[in-house]
Amino acid sequence: MMPPFGPLLPLLFSAVSLFGLQGCASHDSISVKNTPASFRGDNSGIDEAPRTEMGFSGPPPKSAAFVGLALSGGGSRAANFSLAVMEELNRMGLLEQVNAISTVSGGSVAGAYFALHSDKINWPRARTLMVEDFITPWAMQTIRPDNLLRQFWTDFDRSDIMASVLDEKLFGGATFSNLGPVGPGRPKLFINATNANGKIGYSGVEGVRFVFDNTTVRMGLQSDIGAYPIASAVMASAAFPGVFNRVTLERFERPLDTGDDQPYRAKAQNPRQFIHLMDGGPADNLGIETLLEAAFSHFFVSADDLPSRESGPCLLILADAYQSESSPETELKSDPRSALDHFIDTDFFDSISVMLAQRREDMLKALGIRDEVSPSAKLNSREILPSGLLGAFRQAIVNHGSRRTGTIDLYYRCRGGGPEPRECDMLPRFASSVKSGVFTCKVWHLSLTDISGTGSLDEDNNLVYSEARRLSNLMVSHIVDRISTNFRLTGPNRCGPRVLQAAIYQAAAYLTRDLPSVKEICDFSSEAGIVNVDVCMAPSRSQPDIVRIAVEPVSGLRQYAPSEFTQTVEQPLECITDEDFAARAEK
Numbered sequence: 354m355m356p357p358f359g360p361l362l363p364l365l366f367s368a369v370s371l372f373g374l375q376g377c378a379s380h381d382s383i384s385v386k387n388t389p390a391s392f393r394g395d396n397s398g399i400d401e402a403p404r405t406e407m408g409f410s411g412p413p414p415k416s417a418a419f420v421g422l423a424l425s426g427g428g429s430r431a432a433n434f435s436l437a438v439m440e441e442l443n444r445m446g447l448l449e450q451v452n453a454i455s456t457v458s459g460g461s462v463a464g465a466y467f468a469l470h471s472d473k474i475n476w477p478r479a480r481t482l483m484v485e486d487f488i489t490p491w492a493m494q495t496i497r498p499d500n501l502l503r504q505f506w507t508d509f510d511r512s513d514i515m516a517s518v519l520d521e522k523l524f525g526g527a528t529f530s531n532l533g534p535v536g537p538g539r540p541k542l543f544i545n546a547t548n549a550n551g552k553i554g555y556s557g558v559e560g561v562r563f564v565f566d567n568t569t570v571r572m573g574l575q576s577d578i579g580a581y582p583i584a585s586a587v588m589a590s591a592a593f594p595g596v597f598n599r600v601t602l603e604r605f606e607r608p609l610d611t612g613d614d615q616p617y618r619a620k621a622q623n624p625r626q627f628i629h630l631m632d633g634g635p636a637d638n639l640g641i642e643t644l645l646e647a648a649f650s651h652f653f654v655s656a657d658d659l660p661s662r663e664s665g666p667c668l669l670i671l672a673d674a675y676q677s678e679s680s681p682e683t684e685l686k687s688d689p690r691s692a693l694d695h696f697i698d699t700d701f702f703d704s705i706s707v708m709l710a711q712r713r714e715d716m717l718k719a720l721g722i723r724d725e726v727s728p729s730a731k732l733n734s735r736e737i738l739p740s741g742l743l744g745a746f747r748q749a750i751v752n753h754g755s756r757r758t759g760t761i762d763l764y765y766r767c768r769g770g771g772p773e774p775r776e777c778d779m780l781p782r783f784a785s786s787v788k789s790g791v792f793t794c795k796v797w798h799l800s801l802t803d804i805s806g807t808g809s810l811d812e813d814n815n816l817v818y819s820e821a822r823r824l825s826n827l828m829v830s831h832i833v834d835r836i837s838t839n840f841r842l843t844g845p846n847r848c849g850p851r852v853l854q855a856a857i858y859q860a861a862a863y864l865t866r867d868l869p870s871v872k873e874i875c876d877f878s879s880e881a882g883i884v885n886v887d888v889c890m891a892p893s894r895s896q897p898d899i900v901r902i903a904v905e906p907v908s909g910l911r912q913y914a915p916s917e918f919t920q921t922v923e924q925p926l927e928c929i930t931d932e933d934f935a936a937r938a939e940k
Contacts, residue, residue, distance in 0.1 A: 383507050383508060383509055384507070384508040384509055384510060384513055384601055385508075385601050385602065385603045385627070386581060386582055386585045386602075387570070387574065387576040387577070387578075387580075387581050387602045387603055388576060388577050388580050388581075389575060389576060389577065389605045389618050389619035389620060389621070390570075390571050390574075390575050390576050390577040390605070390607075390618070390619050391577065391616055391617070391618045391619075392607065392616065392617055392618070392619070401567050401571070401577075401578070401579055402528075402529035402530050402532055402567060402578050402579040403534055403535055403567075404468065404529075404532040404533065404534070404535050404539065404540070404541045404542055405529055405532070405541065405542060405543070405565060405566045405567050405570075405578055406541065406566065406567040406568070407541075407543070407564070407566045407567070407568055407569075407646060407647060407650050408568070408650050409452075409650055409651045417666075417882075418450075418666040418667065418668065418881045418882065418883050419452050419453075419647075419648045419651040419652065419666075419667045419668070419794075420447065420450045420451045420452055420668045420670070420883060421451065421452060421453050421454075421455065421644040421647060421648055421667075421668070421669045421670070422439070422442070422448075422451045422453070422454045422455070422540070422644075422669075422670045422672070423454075423455045423456075423460075423639055423640040423641045423644050423669065423670070423671045423672065424438075424454065424455070424456045424457065424460025424461070424463060424464045424640060424672050425457055425458075425459075425460050425638055425639050425640060425671070425672060425673045425674050425675065426457040426458030426459050426460055426590075426591070426632070426633065426634045426638045426640075426674070427458065427459045427460070427674035427675065427676065427838050428458070428459040428591075428837070428838040428839045428840055429459060429462075429483070429487070429836075429839065429840050429841060429842045430459065430674050430676065430801075430833070430836045430837070430838060430842070430857065431458065431459030431460045431462075431463075431672075431674035431838075432459045432460065432462040432463045432483050433463070433483045433484070433842065433853075433854050433857045433858070434672060434674045434801060434857050434860070434861060435456075435459070435460045435462075435463035435464060435672050435674070436463040436466075436467070436479055436480065436483050437857055437858045437860075437861035437862075438670075438672040438799055438861050438864075438865065439463070439467055439672075440476050440480075440861075441861050441862060441865040442670065442865070443476075444891065445865065445875070445884070445888065445889045445890075445891070446884040446885065446888040446889055447670070447878065447883070447884055447889065448538070449472070449537055449538040450878075450883050450884060451540045451670075452540055452541065452647070452651060453540050453541040453542075453543060453644060453647040453651075454467070454468060454540050454541070454542050454543070455543045455545060455640040455641070455643040455644040455647070456542070456543070456544050456545065456590065456640055457545045457590055457633040457634060457637065457638055457639070457640040458590050458591040458593070458632055458633055458634055458638070459591060459674065459838075459840075460640060460672065460674070461544050461545075461586070461587045461590040461591060461633075462483070462519070462523070462587055462591070462840075463479075463483060464542060464544070465523075465524070465542065465544060465583050465586070465587050466479060466482070466483075466523050466524070467479070468532055468539075468540070468542040469524065469527055469531065469532060469583065471533075471538055471539045471540075472536075472537070472538035472539060480854070480858075482522065482523060483854070484842060484850045484851060484854045485522055486840075486841045486842075486850070487515070487518055487519065487522065487840035487841065488839055488840045488841040489841065490518050491511075491514055491515045491518050491840070494514050494517075494518070495511055495514050500514065508601070510598035511596075511597050511598050512588050512589075512592050512597045512598045512599070512600050513588075515588055515591075515597060515840075516582070516584045516585045516587075516588040516600075517584070519584045519587055519588060520582065520583075520584035523584070524582070524583050524584045524587075526582070527582070527583050527584075528579060528580055528581055528582055528583060529565070529578050529579050529580075529581055529583060529586070530579035530580065531583075532583075541647065543564050543565065543566055543640075543643045543644075543647065544564070544565040544586045544587060544589075544590050544633075545562060545563070545564055545565075545590055545633040545636065545637060545640055545643055546562075546563045546564075546565070546586075546589040546590045546592070546600070546630040546631065546632070546633045546636070547561050547562065547563065547630065547631050547632060547633055547634070547635045547636040548561050548562070548563040548628055548629075548630060548636075549561075549599055549628075549629045549630065549631055550628045550629060561635065561636045562633070562636035562637055562642065562643070563589075563628070563630055563633075563636070564643050565578060565581070565586045565589075566578070573604070574602060574603070574604045574605060574628070575604065575605040575606060575607045575619035576602065576603070576604075576605055576619070585600060588600055589630040589631070590632065590633045591632060591633075591840075592630065592631045592632050593631075593632045593634075594631055594632065594705065597631075597632075599629040599630060599631050600629070600630045600631070601627050601628070601629050601630075602627065602628050602630065603621065603625060603626070603627050604622065604626040604627065604628060605619040605620060605621060605622065606619060606620055606621070606622040607619045608620060634705075634709050635705070635708070635709070635712075637712070637716070638675075638709050638712065638713060639671060639673060639713060639716055641669065641671060641716055641720065642716075644669055645669075645761070645763060645779070645794075646779065648667050648669070648763065648794055649763060649765065649779040652667070652792060653765070653777050666795070666877070666880075666881035666882075666883070667763075667792065667793065667794035667795065668794065668795050668797070668874070668877065668878060668881070668883065669720075669761075669794050669795070669796045669797070670796075670797045670799070671720075671796065671797065671798050671799065671800075672799050673713075673798060673799060673800040673801065673802075674801055675710075675713060675800060675801065675802060676801065676802075676833075676834060676836070676838060717759075717798070719761060720759045720760075720761045720796045720798070721758075721759025721760045721761055721796060722757075722758075722759040722796065722798045757797065757798050757799070757800075757803060757864075757867065757869075757870040758795070758796060758797055758798070758870050758873055758874065759795075759796045759798065760793050760794065760795055760796060761793070761794050761796060762791050762792075762793050763779060763791065763792055763793070763794060764779070764780040764790075764791050765777050765778060765779050765780060765790055765791070765792075766778055766780055767790070795874070795877050797870065797874045799861070799864045799865065800864075801830075801833050801834070801857075801860055802834070803864065804826055804829055804830040804833070804860050804863055804864065805826050805827060805830045806826075806867075807826060807863040807864060807866070807867040825859075826863065829856050829859050829860050829863065830860075831845075832844060832845060832848065832852075832853065832856040833853075833856050833857055833860050836853055836856075836857070842854060871889075871890070872890065874889075875889035875890050
């Protein structure tokens with residue numbers, strides 16, 4: 354997930370200019386945004402945000418099933434893909450049944466925006482906002498003289514500036530308390546970051562994954578999540594190392610309970626203590642582990658619910674904006690260095706990308722998506738475009754079913770029973786031998802790397818393609834696979850943000866209309882009482898044909914012969930301008 358460095362060159366100059374004076378700086382703490390929590394006499398929290406509570410209580414929703422949505426990292430590519438997937442799920446009737454959304458990095462931008470507006474969201478307005486360029490205003494504000502001084506003399510940093518940009522453009526000063534109550538179409542929101550301190554430090558719970566939920570913030574930090582800015586949480590989730598600084602939260606101390614019923618407030622420790630958060634990708638770039646915890650909590654609300662909730666259906670939907678890291682442009686260069694590499698070697702970004710990719714593969718295997726890796730499992734536009742197109746597609750058709758759906762078994766162990774309260778804990782996947790029981794979640798994996806294998810069914814349930822659809826699959830995959838991982842939509846030559854966004858939306862439509870997998874998911878959802886199968890299988894709203902109106906090398910192509918596929922896609926891909934795209938899309 355290599356970010357662009359053009360906007361960072363001024364930062365390099367300022368860093369070098371101030372480096373010699375760094376030791377003299379006296380830092381005031383103005384960057385910490387969290388506040389002490391208040392507690393009642395019974396130790397319960399005050400001013401909590403119910404839509405960030407990991408536990409579930411009260412009567413079950415319309416269905417006893419748990420439906421979870423995970424939105425992966427990947428900058429503006431992930432933000433737009435997440436929003437597009439949510440809009441498609443809304444059309445299918447699934448979004449209003451989602452109990453919890455777990456987000457990471459770029460997915461947190463779209464996930465938090467949706468959670469803030471929920472059942473009242475204006476989809477066209479949201480789409481317009483997600484195409485915004487967040488990097489340029491951030492870079493310009495970062496090099497302003499007053500901000501340079503603040504960064505030098507205080508703990509104000511680049512992440513604070515990006516948080517303010519996100520707040521101005523998307524969140525309008527909202528805090529977690531503004532999410533309101535849980536309800537239909539108003540799922541819980543769990544924003545994930547990575548804790549650079551390595552542990553949270555309460556009740557024996559530790560680990561590098563930090564979740565902005567009521568329990569973690571209240572019990573781990575003695576802090577009030579309801580008053581915390583959503584933009585700052587999103588920034589913590591997206592604070593990619595080397596580009597942004599860590600986001601800092603203070604850990605407060607709860608006074609001794611006086612024994613009366615009067616509310617009391619946590620206070621600063623002496624000396625003060627802090628935790629430092631960065632991009633959620635190193636902990637879990639898919640956001641799935643937090644969703645598994647939420648599913649477990651949903652099924653075991655209390656000991657009384659255990660028998661009925663244990664067998665409830667579970668559906669996990671994963672919007673995965675992962676981008677293949679191989680680059681044909683780099684493979685053709687003897688010196689792959691960028692301008693910045695002459696000052697600071699950026700190989701560490703590649704190292705992070707490799708680790709994230711391996712962690713992703715491990716998690717997909719656990720979810721049953723990679724249990725049986727077919728020859729086409731790593732199929733992407735770069736590998737199949739030059740040759741063997743039709744054969745590769747036939748192979749993808751044969752094997753694609755095992756790549757988009759899977760199952761994962763969640764093991765648990767219970768203690769107590771009888772006169773004693775029964776308590777159950779989720780076990781690690783490798784500890785199945787000591788389990789008390791297991792429940793299974795169905796997984797639907799929507800990945801930008803899988804566009805090329807999508808298709809439709811004929812009357813005999815055979816997967817078929819038209820030649821035009823095959824070309825469209827290739828070109829959409831070709832475009833989205835080259836969209837950079839940063840907070841500005843950039844991609845192939847002359848491809849403006851609106852063209853790139855249209856390609857992402859078309860990819861989401863293809864993936865959620867891939868009939869073999871969507872039929873399986875809709876049948877499962879119907880049997881579980883989640884959504885009516887006829888609503889779930891309703892035709893997709895048509896998307897502008899990105900190939901027909903936006904990609905110049907294809908504009909004159911009318912006969913889709915295999916040889917012409919190869920000749921077309923081997924040419925450098927160039928798009929028309931955003932203005933021409935808008936004009937053609939209206940026709």
